[in-house]
Amino acid sequence: MATITLQQVEKKFGSAYAVQPMDLTIQDGEFVVLLGPSGCGKTTTLRMISGLEAVTSGKILLNGRDVTWLHPSERDIAFVFQFFALYPHLTARENVAFPLQAQSVPRDEVTKRVNEVLKLLQIEHLANSRPAALSGGDQQRIALARALVRRPSAFLMDEPLGALDAEFRETMRAEIKRLHLSINATTVYVTHDQVEAMAMSDRIVVMSAAVVQQVGTPAEVYYDPANLFVARFIGSPGMNLLKGRYSEGVVSFGGSKRLPVPAAWRAAVDQVTQGGGELIVGFRPEAASVRADGELEATVYASDLHGGFSMLHLDLGHENPIVHVRASRQEIYPIDALVRFSLDPNMVRFFDPRTEKALQPVAEVAL
Amino acid sequence: MTALTQAAPTQAKQRAQRRHMSDGALVRLFIFPTLIILILWNVFPLFYSLYLSFTRYSVIANRAPEWIGFSNYTAILSRPTFWQSFATTGVYALLSVGLQTVLGFSLAMLLRQKFKGSGFITTLTLIPMMLSPVVVGMFWKLIYNPSYGIFNFLLNPTNPRLATDMLANPVSAMLAVVIVDVWMWTPFVMLLCLSGLNAIPDYLYEAAAIDRASAWFQFRRITLPQVAPLLLIAVLFRTIEAIKAFDLMMGLTGGGPGKSTETVSIALYRLAFSGQFNTGQASALAYIVLIIIICISNVYIRYLNKLRGE
Ligand SMILES: Nc1ncnc2c1ncn2[C@@H]1O[C@H](COP(=O)(O)OP(=O)(O)OP(=O)(O)O)[C@@H](O)[C@H]1O
Ligand SMILES: [Mg+2]
Numbered sequence: 298m299a300t301i302t303l304q305q306v307e308k309k310f311g312s313a314y315a316v317q318p319m320d321l322t323i324q325d326g327e328f329v330v331l332l333g334p335s336g337c338g339k340t341t342t343l344r345m346i347s348g349l350e351a352v353t354s355g356k357i358l359l360n361g362r363d364v365t366w367l368h369p370s371e372r373d374i375a376f377v378f379q380f381f382a383l384y385p386h387l388t389a390r391e392n393v394a395f396p397l398q399a400q401s402v403p404r405d406e407v408t409k410r411v412n413e414v415l416k417l418l419q420i421e422h423l424a425n426s427r428p429a430a431l432s433g434g435d436q437q438r439i440a441l442a443r444a445l446v447r448r449p450s451a452f453l454m455d456e457p458l459g460a461l462d463a464e465f466r467e468t469m470r471a472e473i474k475r476l477h478l479s480i481n482a483t484t485v486y487v488t489h490d491q492v493e494a495m496a497m498s499d500r501i502v503v504m505s506a507a508v509v510q511q512v513g514t515p516a517e518v519y520y521d522p523a524n525l526f527v528a529r530f531i532g533s534p535g536m537n538l539l540k541g542r543y544s545e546g547v548v549s550f551g552g553s554k555r556l557p558v559p560a561a562w563r564a565a566v567d568q569v570t571q572g573g574g575e576l577i578v579g580f581r582p583e584a585a586s587v588r589a590d591g592e593l594e595a596t597v598y599a600s601d602l603h604g605g606f607s608m609l610h611l612d613l614g615h616e617n618p619i620v621h622v623r624a625s626r627q628e629i630y631p632i633d634a635l636v637r638f639s640l641d642p643n644m645v646r647f648f649d650p651r652t653e654k655a656l657q658p659v660a661e662v663a664l
Numbered sequence: 665m666t667a668l669t670q671a672a673p674t675q676a677k678q679r680a681q682r683r684h685m686s687d688g689a690l691v692r693l694f695i696f697p698t699l700i701i702l703i704l705w706n707v708f709p710l711f712y713s714l715y716l717s718f719t720r721y722s723v724i725a726n727r728a729p730e731w732i733g734f735s736n737y738t739a740i741l742s743r744p745t746f747w748q749s750f751a752t753t754g755v756y757a758l759l760s761v762g763l764q765t766v767l768g769f770s771l772a773m774l775l776r777q778k779f780k781g782s783g784f785i786t787t788l789t790l791i792p793m794m795l796s797p798v799v800v801g802m803f804w805k806l807i808y809n810p811s812y813g814i815f816n817f818l819l820n821p822t823n824p825r826l827a828t829d830m831l832a833n834p835v836s837a838m839l840a841v842v843i844v845d846v847w848m849w850t851p852f853v854m855l856l857c858l859s860g861l862n863a864i865p866d867y868l869y870e871a872a873a874i875d876r877a878s879a880w881f882q883f884r885r886i887t888l889p890q891v892a893p894l895l896l897i898a899v900l901f902r903t904i905e906a907i908k909a910f911d912l913m914m915g916l917t918g919g920g921p922g923k924s925t926e927t928v929s930i931a932l933y934r935l936a937f938s939g940q941f942n943t944g945q946a947s948a949l950a951y952i953v954l955i956i957i958i959c960i961s962n963v964y965i966r967y968l969n970k971l972r973g974e
Contacts, residue, residue: 349870370876382871386889386971395885399877443875 299360299373299450299483300325301346306355308341314507315341318355321502321512326481330494333504334530339487340379342504343453346485347376359450375444377454381436383428383443390415390424393442414446418472434465438472445476451483458493470496491531495519503527520581521646525653528579528646536579537620539613540650544573551615554593559642561658569649569656577648579655582608584644585622591637595620597630611636717947724941736948746949748923749931756838756927757906760845765899767846768853769891775854776861790855792848801915804844805831808916834924837917841925845912849905853898860894861887892971900964904957928953 301323308316316338323329331339344350346357348369357365364372375396383392390411397407415421418438428436437457444452457473458466474497477484488494494501495515503510503518503526510530511523522528528536541548541556543566549555556578558566570576587609595611598619602608609622609630622638630636647656685693717736719729740746775786792800807813810829819828830840864887872882910929913919919926919934926934932953936946 347874349873369870369873370878374874376871376874378867378871380867382867384868384871384886387885395872395877396875398885399872399875399881447875 300358301451301483301485302356302358302361303342303346304356304358306342306345306357307353308338308345308350309353314338316345317507317509319509321509323483323485325483328477328484328486328497328499329502330498330500331485331487331502331504332489332491332494333510334489337504338507339489339504340455343376343455343485343487347374347453348372349376373450375447375449375452377437377440377444377452377457379456379459381428381433381440381460383436383439385428388425388427389420389431389439389442392428392439393446396443396447410446411442414442417445417476418442433461434469437461437469441473441476445480449482451485454484454486456487456489458490459488466493473497491533503530505530520644521655522579523655525577525579525648528648528655532581534582534608534621536581536646537585537618537622538648539578539617539620541576541578542574543570543576548576548578550593550613550617554613554615554617556592556640556645558647559645562645562647562656565656565658566647569647575650577650579646579648580640580644582621582623584641585620585638586641587622587624587628587636587638589637591639593639594635594637597632597634597636599632600624600630602626609636611638713947713950716944717951719944721944722941723943729944732944736945737952740945740949740952745923746928746931749926749928752838752923752925753907753909753927753929756842756845756909756925757903759838759842760849761899761902761906763842763846764850764853764902765895767850768898769857769895771850771854772857772861775858786855786858789851791851793851795848797848797911798915800844800848801912804840804847805916808840831917832921834921837921837925841913841916844916845906845909848912849902853895853902856894856898857891860891864890889971893968896964896968896971900961900968903960903964907953907957907960 301321303319303321305318305320306316307314307318319342321329331342333339341350345352348364348367348371352365355365356363359372359374369376384395387395393411393414394407397410402410412421415424418441420435420438420442423431423435423439428439431439437460440457454473458469461469470493473486477497486497498515500512500514501518502512505526511518511527513521513523518527518531522531522536525538528538539550541550543558546563547555547557566576593613595613597609598612599610600607601610605626606623607626607628607630609624610619611622612619624630648654649656716729718731718733720732720735721727721729771789775782775789807815808830810816810825810832815830816825816828828836830836868886868890869882872886877885908929909927910933913925913927913930914933917925919930928949932946932949935942935949
């Protein structure tokens, strides 16, 4: 088992950054997900940890041991590739046995351990098939088995479910999660699917444009995004972000649409806006509740029914973007109807429009 | 409107008139001449020679073929000189194909790494393969020449005449022919191996690095099995060619000294076109060679299919 530490690790291809200097410590037994849009450097980060890609600068520590310049084979890390990377000329069993045979493990031991892993993943019946004859899900199970059989100190997985169809992903996701819980090995998992990230991770590393945007638990990343990117990227739809003018404890969004700033945020907002100026207010759809005495007024732009609730898309007018609000499924909201809603003061967040960073409530800053 | 609807059928009719014949007829017209030539030059001789192999017949004797059953075959198989020519062919095939395989594969492994000018070097190495075997035989004869050839000069720079005369000594003559064949055809093996090697995806090696496989283990368990099908095809082609080897020996040694480089093909040529022009027996010998080649090919192909997955 292992802790993985990245210290100012960066990667450049030519003059372009694939990963800007990043610091990250992954605890023993932790399940960390690297999440971000395509091309943000997730795979590159993972490949640097594995040793398949050399770092441009920085240090990588495994259990405190500097492995920055060690070959992948000297790191005791297993890697599950996005497209499985199974050996096509070998049967499933031979694929799984490969890492053991490469280490000259005695034959009996190989057979025993391969059987154990095949049984664990319930793929004993596939043992003698070649990868080409198997479905994506089964290939992925074999790739997982090949990683597991070594009992490595850490697992790296690069979008292991990316090539599977939606239905299958759910099953495999549960399988991987279960595996993690049973063997409790340090795992770094790459995905661009936030649902996957939310469901599986202990911590999420949100990346964008080669930069780490935020590191935090799923709840932190969801409720307290560090900046506008994370606020927009996490959740579907993402956080509602309204630009308003702040003065004297109230943000106004044009016309009579105003929102009092909760007491905890006053000082921080005052400081950033220097008493008055532009401010971005963010809230999740579920932070709003539609009610007759709500402080904000809007017209219904559209509404759609989801399983247990309906999602209202509301137009605040005055060039504000459409906001998405969760509402009861029972009520019917005709298009263009006037509705009022209020926001839960505990779930409203504020962002500095210049730095795009989230403001911190004063109480926490004082700590 | 009416003008438009009429236009289409008129055009179609015009096109049909211009062509005068259907697609099928056109196809047959083009295939027919080739078919005739194939039948006259390939199919007919194939069966006619099979018939002749069971007869007593000589093209220069003004006598009709006389059916004698398997006598030609038994005659050939019971004569030691033919067994010797088979043995010579076997030694030659084994040596030259073996060396070509090892060298070709090694060269391919070297050229697999892309470096500055690797494309150019690859092209250069292919040149020997493009020359005519007769020409190659001629100039290697000059190279092997004991008094002014470069080969003996390299063997013994101070006094080339004292080095072995490659073509004059039974053992070295065989070696000399093998060297030339290897020089000429190693690039072919290399080319096939190279394309096999280049087709191996990088991610297999990445997976192997993660799986902690040593370089040797990767070579044995990934590189070799992945190239094996193409390597085997190269070996199959070269084996067939080696068994049929004729022009190179004729150009270099003429089968000599003695019978030391007389392969089956040369024996066959002698039987068919010198002395008594024994066409019947020559046909029988040709069929024996054919059967051997078919058997060997089958073994290879079986093995190839096994490699490609049960
Ligand atoms: N070998 C390479 N040479 C040059 N540029 C590269 C190389 N590998 C990656 N890049 C660039 O580095 C950036 C990050 O790539 P990376 O593969 O890490 O992204 P990713 O987050 O894994 O994206 P995806 O979700 O599409 O897999 C991309 O802009 C990519 O074009
Ligand atoms: Mg990727």
